[in-house]
Amino acid sequence: MEYLEKLVTYFQNYAFVRYAFIVGLLIALCSSLLGVTLVLKRFSFIGDGLSHVAFGAMAVAAVTGLTNRMWIVLPVTLLSAVLLLRTGQHTRIKGDAAVAMISVGALAVGYMLMNLFPTSSNISGDVCSTLFGSTSILTLRGVDVALCAVMAIIVIAVFLLFYHKIFAVTFDESFCAATGIRANLYNLLIAVITAVIIVVAMNLVGSLLISALIIFPALSAMRVFRSFRSVIICSSVISVVCAGMGIILSILFSTPVGSTIVTADLLVFLIFWGISFVTERRAS
Amino acid sequence: MSTQLRCVNASLGYEDGIVAEDISFEVQEGNYLCILGENGSGKSTLMKAILGLRAPVRGEIEWCGVGAKEIGYLPQQTVVQKDFPASVREIVRSGCIAKMGLRPFYNADEKQLAESTMQQLGIDGIAGRCYRDLSGGQQQRVLLARALCATRKMLLLDEPVTGLDPRAQMELYELIARLNQEGITIIMVSHDVRAAVEYASHILHIGSRRQLFFGTVEDYRSSRVGQSFLAVQGGAEDGIS
Numbered sequence: 001m002e003y004l005e006k007l008v009t010y011f012q013n014y015a016f017v018r019y020a021f022i023v024g025l026l027i028a029l030c031s032s033l034l035g036v037t038l039v040l041k042r043f044s045f046i047g048d049g050l051s052h053v054a055f056g057a058m059a060v061a062a063v064t065g066l067t068n069r070m071w072i073v074l075p076v077t078l079l080s081a082v083l084l085l086r087t088g089q090h091t092r093i094k095g096d097a098a099v100a101m102i103s104v105g106a107l108a109v110g111y112m113l114m115n116l117f118p119t120s121s122n123i124s125g126d127v128c129s130t131l132f133g134s135t136s137i138l139t140l141r142g143v144d145v146a147l148c149a150v151m152a153i154i155v156i157a158v159f160l161l162f163y164h165k166i167f168a169v170t171f172d173e174s175f176c177a178a179t180g181i182r183a184n185l186y187n188l189l190i191a192v193i194t195a196v197i198i199v200v201a202m203n204l205v206g207s208l209l210i211s212a213l214i215i216f217p218a219l220s221a222m223r224v225f226r227s228f229r230s231v232i233i234c235s236s237v238i239s240v241v242c243a244g245m246g247i248i249l250s251i252l253f254s255t256p257v258g259s260t261i262v263t264a265d266l267l268v269f270l271i272f273w274g275i276s277f278v279t280e281r282r283a284s
Numbered sequence: 285m286s287t288q289l290r291c292v293n294a295s296l297g298y299e300d301g302i303v304a305e306d307i308s309f310e311v312q313e314g315n316y317l318c319i320l321g322e323n324g325s326g327k328s329t330l331m332k333a334i335l336g337l338r339a340p341v342r343g344e345i346e347w348c349g350v351g352a353k354e355i356g357y358l359p360q361q362t363v364v365q366k367d368f369p370a371s372v373r374e375i376v377r378s379g380c381i382a383k384m385g386l387r388p389f390y391n392a393d394e395k396q397l398a399e400s401t402m403q404q405l406g407i408d409g410i411a412g413r414c415y416r417d418l419s420g421g422q423q424q425r426v427l428l429a430r431a432l433c434a435t436r437k438m439l440l441l442d443e444p445v446t447g448l449d450p451r452a453q454m455e456l457y458e459l460i461a462r463l464n465q466e467g468i469t470i471i472m473v474s475h476d477v478r479a480a481v482e483y484a485s486h487i488l489h490i491g492s493r494r495q496l497f498f499g500t501v502e503d504y505r506s507s508r509v510g511q512s513f514l515a516v517q518g519g520a521e522d523g524i525s
Contacts (some may be wrong), residue, residue, distance in 0.1 A: 228371070
């Protein structure tokens with residue numbers, strides 16, 4: 001009861017809590033949509049690499065002192081997404097190496113820049129919140145919230161409009177290419193949406209934990225559900241519920257938002273893994 | 285009968301070298317062409333060239349009256365598919381994607397086409413099952429149904445019986461032969477010479493880098509190439525006379 005009251009006061013009195021909650025749920029929803037595709041296409045590594053690039057770009061943006069960092073982070077991440085997809089297509093190993101290079105390089109350069117040109121006295125705090133999103137979701141202003149919401153809605157709309165094509169390209173690229181569908185164009189679309197998701201989700205969980213937000217709900221849903229549509233629906237429900245719970249718990253117990261959400265995702269994954277283990281035992 | 289595909293002196297390959305040279309053949313409407321060859325003889329490269337995914341280095345591959353969206357393709361299974369959470373119905377329907385253009389959802393005709401195709405191939409009973417839980421033979425039927433949703437003119441099959449047990453192989457060959465009798469042109473890549481001479485109407489045999497034979501099955505049986513390969517794969521009892 002005491003917790004509930006505390007929660008109600010927070011939501012009634014502080015606009016930023018309401019913003020954080022709405023944006024958090026929207027981000028969670030759109031980040032879970034492409035998870036299945038990324039996992040199945042073995043594109044998870046691109047998501048991981050991109051999140052590090054986004055960190056580097058964020059550092060550059062912080063140094064330049066722009067008021068809205070999104071204007072640097074988004075184009076840089078989009079460009080990297082396209083480049084990573086290109087290298088990844090020729091050979092797997094080259095793609096992996098390229099991702100490793102780009103992501104570690106971006107991390108190093110980003111951290112160095114933040115140290116060389118500190119914008120506040122608390123450098124390690126800045127770095128930490130960029131990496132783990134510890135407080136950034138609660139410091140969002142109205143403009144950021146609107147921007148995040150618009151991008152999240154665009155991602156969801158694009159996904160719904162191209163749902164069947166994304167399914168077909170994920171399941172069998174060569175069939176699509178052979179029957180006159182421009183599979184590469186859809187791969188590009190997937191990479192671009194991933195980049196947008198990562199930039200948006202950085203606000204919620206920070207750049208290091210984004211992959212978890214994208215991949216965990218999809219992996220959990222794939223344990224139990226057996227059609228593409230049910231997996232997508234289940235993973236978005238998991239993602240939204242975990243994000244909601246995570247945000248509420250982090251407000252109540254003053255834990256970092258990002259890691260609370262990801263821990264919730266991890267717990268759900270373990271539960272689903274247990275369920276699949278039991279049902280498969282019974283089936284055999 | 286009209287010519288649907290004509291390949292004239294085509295040389296195929298990648299940047300680092302030619303895989304197969306001077307390939308020439310023709311496919312008429314209703315033909316059942318089997319492309320034979322050992323591993324690495326350029327069969328898959330030829331398939332890609334036929335599909336228009338990789339242009340020949342020299343020579344020409346020409347389609348007559350068959351558009352890119354009128355080819356059904358049964359690719360080799362990929363690693364991704366083995367673990368894919370998708371129902372049979374979802375996969376079969378995805379064969380209609382090319383017809384949709386920018387329309388985001390399937391219309392009633394396309395859904396109906398998927399259902400009737402599943403009935404035709406005897407997989408309507410498992411429409412709700414998950415693809416990864418099916419046997420190899422059932423999986424191939426699902427992919428065949430998807431290809432049939434894309435077209436009724438021509439099917440290209442890339443080693444369709446690989447990994448199936450003998451019974452499932454037989455059933456799949458019979459099924460493909462039935463589709464051919466209904467008027468669908470078949471082009472199949474295979475290394476199963478015995479099945480090829482049993483079911484196909486034409487044979488294209490590619491050796492290392494060059495074309496060994498193209499013609500009807502009857503001619504193939506009496507050719508030196510055909511006889512030697514049949515003897516090798518068919519076991520000692522056939523012998524070379």
